[in-house]
Amino acid sequence: MNTPKRYLITAALPYANGLKHIGHLAGAYLPADIYVRYLKAQKRDVVFVCGSDEHGTAIPIQATKEGTTAQAIIDKYHPIIEQNFKDLGIAFDIYHRTSDPLHHQTASEFFKDLEAKGDLETKTSQQYFDESAQTFLADRYIKGTCPNCGHNEAYGDQCEKCGKSLSPEELINPLSTLSGNAPIKKETTHWYLPLNRHEDFLREWILKDHASDWRAAVVGQCKSWIEGGLQARAVTRDLDWGVKVPVAGGEGKVLYVWFDAPIGYISATKQWAINNDKDWKPYWNDKDTKLVHFIGKDNIVFHCIIFPIMLKLHGNILPDNVPANEFMNLEGDKMSTSRGWSIEMDDYIKKWIKKDNGGESLADCLRFYLTSISPESKDSEFTWKGFQESVNGELVSIFANFVNRTWVLMHKLTKGKVPPIHPDLLDEEDNALLNTVKETKEKVTALLEQYKFREAQFEVVNLARIGNQYMQKKEPWIVAKQLDTDPTAQAKIDNCMHGCLQLTANLAILINPFLPFTAKKMCHLMKVVDRMLDWENAGQFNLLKVGYSLRPPELLFRKIEDEEIAAELAELKANAEAKKATMENNTITATQEAPEEKGLKPEIVFDDFAKIDLRVGTIIEAKKVEKADKLLELLVDLGFEKRTILSGIAMHFNPEDIIGKQVTIVANLAPRKMRGIESKGMILMAEDAEGKLYFVNPSEAIAPGSGIS
RNA sequence: GGCGAGGUAGCUCAGUUGGUUAGAGCACAGGAUUCAUAACCCUGAGGUCACGAGUUCAAAUCUCGUUCUCGCUACCA
Numbered sequence: 034m035n036t037p038k039r040y041l042i043t044a045a046l047p048y049a050n051g052l053k054h055i056g057h058l059a060g061a062y063l064p065a066d067i068y069v070r071y072l073k074a075q076k077r078d079v080v081f082v083c084g085s086d087e088h089g090t091a092i093p094i095q096a097t098k099e100g101t102t103a104q105a106i107i108d109k110y111h112p113i114i115e116q117n118f119k120d121l122g123i124a125f126d127i128y129h130r131t132s133d134p135l136h137h138q139t140a141s142e143f144f145k146d147l148e149a150k151g152d153l154e155t156k157t158s159q160q161y162f163d164e165s166a167q168t169f170l171a172d173r174y175i176k177g178t179c180p181n182c183g184h185n186e187a188y189g190d191q192c193e194k195c196g197k198s199l200s201p202e203e204l205i206n207p208l209s210t211l212s213g214n215a216p217i218k219k220e221t222t223h224w225y226l227p228l229n230r231h232e233d234f235l236r237e238w239i240l241k242d243h244a245s246d247w248r249a250a251v252v253g254q255c256k257s258w259i260e261g262g263l264q265a266r267a268v269t270r271d272l273d274w275g276v277k278v279p280v281a282g283g284e285g286k287v288l289y290v291w292f293d294a295p296i297g298y299i300s301a302t303k304q305w306a307i308n309n310d311k312d313w314k315p316y317w318n319d320k321d322t323k324l325v326h327f328i329g330k331d332n333i334v335f336h337c338i339i340f341p342i343m344l345k346l347h348g349n350i351l352p353d354n355v356p357a358n359e360f361m362n363l364e365g366d367k368m369s370t371s372r373g374w375s376i377e378m379d380d381y382i383k384k385w386i387k388k389d390n391g392g393e394s395l396a397d398c399l400r401f402y403l404t405s406i407s408p409e410s411k412d413s414e415f416t417w418k419g420f421q422e423s424v425n426g427e428l429v430s431i432f433a434n435f436v437n438r439t440w441v442l443m444h445k446l447t448k449g450k451v452p453p454i455h456p457d458l459l460d461e462e463d464n465a466l467l468n469t470v471k472e473t474k475e476k477v478t479a480l481l482e483q484y485k486f487r488e489a490q491f492e493v494v495n496l497a498r499i500g501n502q503y504m505q506k507k508e509p510w511i512v513a514k515q516l517d518t519d520p521t522a523q524a525k526i527d528n529c530m531h532g533c534l535q536l537t538a539n540l541a542i543l544i545n546p547f548l549p550f551t552a553k554k555m556c557h558l559m560k561v562v563d564r565m566l567d568w569e570n571a572g573q574f575n576l577l578k579v580g581y582s583l584r585p586p587e588l589l590f591r592k593i594e595d596e597e598i599a600a601e602l603a604e605l606k607a608n609a610e611a612k613k614a615t616m617e618n619n620t621i622t623a624t625q626e627a628p629e630e631k632g633l634k635p636e637i638v639f640d641d642f643a644k645i646d647l648r649v650g651t652i653i654e655a656k657k658v659e660k661a662d663k664l665l666e667l668l669v670d671l672g673f674e675k676r677t678i679l680s681g682i683a684m685h686f687n688p689e690d691i692i693g694k695q696v697t698i699v700a701n702l703a704p705r706k707m708r709g710i711e712s713k714g715m716i717l718m719a720e721d722a723e724g725k726l727y728f729v730n731p732s733e734a735i736a737p738g739s740g741i742s
Numbered sequence: 743g744g745c746g747a748g749g750u751a752g753c754u755c756a757g758u759u760g761g762u763u764a765g766a767g768c769a770c771a772g773g774a775u776u777c778a779u780a781a782c783c784c785u786g787a788g789g790u791c792a793c794g795a796g797u798u799c800a801a802a803u804c805u806c807g808u809u810c811u812c813g814c815u816a817c818c819a
Contacts, residue, residue, distance in 0.1 A: 250813085253746040257814065261745070330747090330813065359747080360812075367812090405767090406755085411748050412812055419754075419768090426768060430781055438778035445777070488756080491767075498767095501782055510777040592779060664817055681818020702819055715819045 037353075038321035039078035042069050043298045044123075045328045046131070049085035049110040050092050054375040055415065056361040056368040057329070058121065059403040064358065064486050065327035066123045067404065070546035071481045074568040080316060082301040083118075084129030085111045088275040089290035103274050107132055117378040120386055121396050122549045127308065129301035131276075131293060136300035140293045141279040143347055144224075144268070148280055152346045153224045154265055155282075162219035163209040169271030170209055170216050177207040221271055222282065226292070228263035231342045235259050238351070239337060248410070248484075251357050254333045266339065268292045295340040299349075317349045324352045333357050356484040359408035363415050364605065373612030374605070376415070384601075393550035394590050398424045404547055407487045417601045421593040432497040433589040436540070438504065439533040440558065440586035446513055450582045451534055452527035459528060466503050466532050467574055470496065470539050474571040477543055486547075493543045500536045504529065531579075534559075538576035542566050551589055558584050646701035647717075647741035649731055650676075655688035666710060667691075669698060672738025679712035695730040697741060 044065040047053050062083070069081040087107040096103045107130070115128045129136065147153050161170040209216045239247070239255045268289050269278050275287030287293075299317055306313035316322055326336045336355045344351055362368060368375040385395040402423045406413045443449060473496045480489035507529040516522045538559060545552035545566045552566055559565075560583055561576075570576055577583075653675065654668035665688055667678045678698065697717040717729040731739075 248747095250747050254814070255746095257745045261815070334814080362812095410755090413754075416753090422768060423754090425779090425781095429779065434778060434781055438782080440778090442777050491755095495767090498782095501778095502784095504777080505775085505783045508775090508777090511775095513777090586778090588779060590779085679817090679819085699819075712819070 036077070037323035038319070039316060039323070040072055040080070041298075041302065041316045041322055041324045042072075042079060042081045043324075043326050044081075044083045044125075045326075045332055046084055046086035046294050046297050047114055048089070048091070049087045049107045049114065049130070050095055051110060051370060052377040052379045053114055053117065054368055054370060054377050055381065055399070055403060056363070056375065058123075058378055058399075059361045059407060059415075060329035060358040061327045062118060062123045063121075063400060063403055064356065064407065064484065065325075067486050067489075067546045068325070068327070068481065068484065070124070070549060071568070074542070074545060074566060076567065076569075080302060080305055081124065081126045082129070082298055082305060083125045084127070084131065084297055084301045085114060086290070086294045086297060087111070087130055087132040088287070088293055090270075090272060090274070093272075093274045104132075113379060117382060120382045121378060122393075122400065124549070127301050127305035129297065129304050131297045131300070133300065133304070135304055136293075136297055137276050139300040139303060140276045140288055140296045143296050143299075143343070144276075144288060144292070145279050147226075147343070147346055148224065150346065152226070153268060154227050155222055156225050156265070156267075157220055157222045159218040160221050160271070161207065161209075161216035162221075163212050163214060163216050169219070169221055175207050175209060175216060223270070223286070224268045224278070225265035226268050226339070226342065227265040228338065228342060229265065231345070232259060232263055234345065235263075235338060235342075238341070243354075247354060248356060250330060250359065250410070251333055251337060251355055254330070255337045258334055258338055263338075266291075291335055291339065292343070295335065295343070320350060322350055324350055326352050326355045328355065328357050330357045330359050354484070356409075359410070359412045361403075361406070361408050361413050361415055364417070364602070365414070368415075371612070373608040373610075376601075376605070390591060394554070397548040397551045398428060398590060398593070400548060401428050401490070404486050404490045409485065409487055417598045417605075421595075421598050424590065425592050427494055429590050429592055431501065432494055432540070432544070435497045435500045435504070435533075436537055436555065436558070436589060437586055439500075439530070439537055440583070442509055443530050443534065443583065444585060446509055446526050447530050448582075449585070451577045451579050452531050453579045454531050455524040455528055458521060458524050462503060462506055463528060463532055466499070466536065469499050470536060470574070471572040474539075474543065478568075481546070490547050493540065493547065496536070496543065497540055500533060500540070503536075504533060532574075534577050534583075535574040538565065539571055539573075542568065542571040554587075554589055558587060560584060645699060648698045648700040649735055649737060649739045649741065650696055650698040651737045652691050652694050652696060655691050665691075667716070669696070669714070669716075670737045671698065671700065672736060676713045677711065678714045678716060679710060680716045680718075682716075682718065691728075694728055695734055695737075697729045 042065055045057075045061045047057065065081065065083075069079055072079045085107065092106055093103040096106050099106070111130050118125065118128065131140075144153075161175055163170050207216060208214065235255070236259060239252060240259065244252060269283065269286045269292075270289050271285060272287050273285065275290065276293050277283065278286040278288060299313075302313045302316050305311070317324075328336050333355070336352065336357075341351050360367070363374060363376065366374050370377070381399060382396075385391050385399070386393065388395075398420075402420045403415075405423050405427070406415065406419065443452075473492055476492050477489045480486075480492065507525070509526045509529045512519075512522050512525050512529075519525075537555065538561070541552045541555035541559070542565070544555075553563070556563060556565060559577060560581070565576060648671055650669040650671045652667050653670050656666050665680050665682055665686070667680060669676050669678050676698075699715040699717065702713075702715050718727065
């Protein structure tokens with residue numbers, strides 16, 4: 034494999050609507066940072082970009098809710114998130130933001146370029162519109178009852194209570210969050226990116242070229258999308274928060290956030306180039322650049338399908354790999370900020386790092402544990418007990434303990450100096466140690482190149498373990514007792530301590546990408562400059578000069594106490610309880626307010642009503658629609674004809690139980706195909722507070738086809 | 743419902759193209775030791791590789807079916 038000329042590494046842009054938790058950290062930022070630190074130690078030309086994603090509908094919505102502005106929200110969270118990353122040692126070369134004019138300009142030009150080349154399509158469709166506010170409603174501007182869990186505050190794109198993703202059409206009693214009124218449907222025109230045009234390219238590029246070097250889950254997810262038939266995807270939205278659509282007809286529209294956000298990687302690179310007096314273009318245009326996106330699995334489709342298509346159309350390079358991580362759960366449940374079941378980076382920093390008994394070493398403790406359970410091939414689980422065991426049992430007992438006993442012995446037995454080597458007394462153990470160091474370097478290097486961070490870190494710790502074994506075999510503290518009787522005793526001690534010291538220097542180099550604060554502290558102990566940490570120095574046994582005096586011992590980490598763990602667990606549970614109580618309160622309030630708030634749809638005139646042809650019908654056949662959970666296919670007798678009507682009531686009724694029932698039919702509703710079957714009409718149903726459905730029918734059976742008015 | 747990923751020791755995970763007795767760390771048990779943050783070191787126990795069938799001289803690995811977990815996605819005119 035030949036070495037790329039330069040690297041561009043991206044980590045998913047965090048959404049600037051709140052704090053980010055350690056699941057995010059473990060998913061994208063930490064592995065990206067490890068990779069970048071490794072590349073930089075290799076002296077490669079690398080730029081590490083990230084920044085806040087500040088557009089989309091969630092942010093203005095939140096602003097309305099909190100009685101503030103969208104700008105205020107992003108101005109609040111952007112610096113906090115940026116600082117959180119710094120405190121945890123995530124060393125971006127640039128942490129930009131998509132609200133920056135440079136980004137607006139970049140995204141704008143990107144869109145114009147694609148538009149001019151004819152790579153986009155326009156389409157007109159019906160969307161919810163708020164008449165009183167005179168504006169189209171993006172998904173998140175519509176609220177209603179969740180069809181899944183009955184939560185009253187579900188958004189048009191997702192229910193925050195049960196987590197189910199929704200479309201505005203699914204909501205029961207949709208309401209505009211702007212005016213509280215029921216929205217109407219209105220025509221609007223948007224630009225679309227026709228993904229379907231690029232199917233052949235994607236098949237070739239992902240399913241063939243990257244079938245073996247990308248992670249299985251990533252290729253699998255892409256395959257699923259490609260095989261499922263790619264659709265044109267809307268690039269613009271009716272909204273006023275975001276990058277304005279820069280072409281005629283785009284008034285009142287902005288770029289859809291999924292289109293604008295990844296371009297943020299490019300604008301961030303531009304800003305970095307400006308700050309550092311460099312040229313950004315080769316990083317996005319030169320084939321010799323290796324582009325790697327670090328993301329969580331929820332982002333696969335954007336980074337593997339959509340953004341690459343955009344990049345290809347725009348003439349940029351494509352990602353070389355997209356090492357997406359699975360999810361990290363917490364104490365037996367999914368992490369979720371809204372449910373209070375998460376550990377925010379900000380909280381961890383305040384509680385562990387910025388405390389009297391904390392400090393930077395506690396940042397490395399978190400980095401260490403997160404990497405050791407990194408969800409590289411399947412979902413993993415963070416537990417506080419696991420955190421404690423990992424830190425105390427491996428980081429402290431194996432790694433730090435080796436360094437500490439080396440330092441203590443060196444001060445006791447070799448006067449605090451690097452002792453000389455006595456070649457005539459070197460034995461197999463000494464040679465084996467040197468070989469192991471070289472082997473470990475090779476292993477760690479190979480693993481890092483393959484994005485296997487968990488295993489790579491394990492190998493480094495294992496090297497420290499081997500150091501402990503080496504010392505145990507040599508027993509310099511025993512040899513020290515024979516100084517009077519054995520004339521070679523001091524030489525034996527010298528050789529052992531020399532080996533342990535050189536091993537420590539190697540450990541510092543190898544652990545540096547994972548635990549940068551620790552590596553730095555080790556340099557301090559060894560009285561060497563950071564340059565010693567260059568990767569090329571690993572595998573060498575002359576890093577510390579003979580006769581050089583080193584600093585007194587100093588502990589690299591402190592242990593994590595049982596009480597601290599218990600306190601965290603208690604707090605986590607209390608947090609979740611509190612959030613749950615708030616949620617339930619909201620639900621109750623919403624239900625109570627319902628009569629006034631969502632009572633009636635806007636008034637209509639008689640003529641509107643008269644357009645609807647209501648008829649009595651009798652169900653004569655009913656069966657479940659295959660491959661659909663909710664649909665029943667009904668044959669309804671309307672007297673003058675028999676019709677096929679589909680109804681989404683399969684969860685409520687058995688087909689055999691409803692045959693013979695009389696129902697009310699909207700007989701002149703435009704036909705609609707669902708699951709390949711055409712439905713000609715609609716059956717009216719009443720729904721009670723629990724969501725139970727009832728047929729609406731005449732009090733006594735009457736002739737099918739009778740009109741209702 | 744469709745698709746994708748996963749189910750291996752109490753826990754967290756490895757297992758390359760099917761090939762002796764299925765590995766590692768933690769936790770556990772026993773031993774040894776004291777330079778070290780009661781740390782280290784040695785030894786040990788612990789598995790019907792989710793379940794069922796099939797292909798094969800040989801299956802954790804390949805095929806089919808079942809089941810559970812996670813993710814994406816479809817259906818409520």
